[in-house]
Amino acid sequence: MKIEHFALNVKDPVAMAAWYVANMGLTIVRKLEGGPNTHFLGDESGDVMLEIYNNPPDQVPDYAQMNPLLVHLAFVCENPVEKRAQLEAAGASFAEEVHIKDGSHLVMMRDPWGLAIQLCKRGNKMLKCQTPS
Numbered sequence: 001m002k003i004e005h006f007a008l009n010v011k012d013p014v015a016m017a018a019w020y021v022a023n024m025g026l027t028i029v030r031k032l033e034g035g036p037n038t039h040f041l042g043d044e045s046g047d048v049m050l051e052i053y054n055n056p057p058d059q060v061p062d063y064a065q066m067n068p069l070l071v072h073l074a075f076v077c078e079n080p081v082e083k084r085a086q087l088e089a090a091g092a093s094f095a096e097e098v099h100i101k102d103g104s105h106l107v108m109m110r111d112p113w114g115l116a117i118q119l120c121k122r123g124n125k126m127l128k129c130q131t132p133s
Helices: 013-024 080-089
Strands: 005-009 027-031 039-042 049-053 073-076 093-099 105-110 116-121
Touching: 013 027, 013 039, 013 049, 080 093, 080 105, 080 116
Parallel strands: 005 049, 073 116
Antiparallel strands: 027 039, 039 049, 093 105, 105 116
């Protein structure tokens, strides 16, 4: 079995998709206009997708109030310090930074809607095909 996508119910999938395309290098693989405004966003490998939608509106989790360790999107990132500055300029906020003994550098942030995102520069790569952003 292989994971195709991970889905999140969000408040504004149209604006959120545009932000992730502009700032995180994702591409819109498929979108359904109207209704829940479902967007499938693919990473540069073409092997991983995130589905975001709004259905039903009153069931959107309050991501901004969740501990980032409860749910977060993690991205391979060659330069977390530089990317942090770019994301802050685009409306994201900083949450925390961690350096691990294996040489990994992790920067936890929140996107403009409060969803936690993690920028991962691993000391020891974890994925077979890992291309840094």
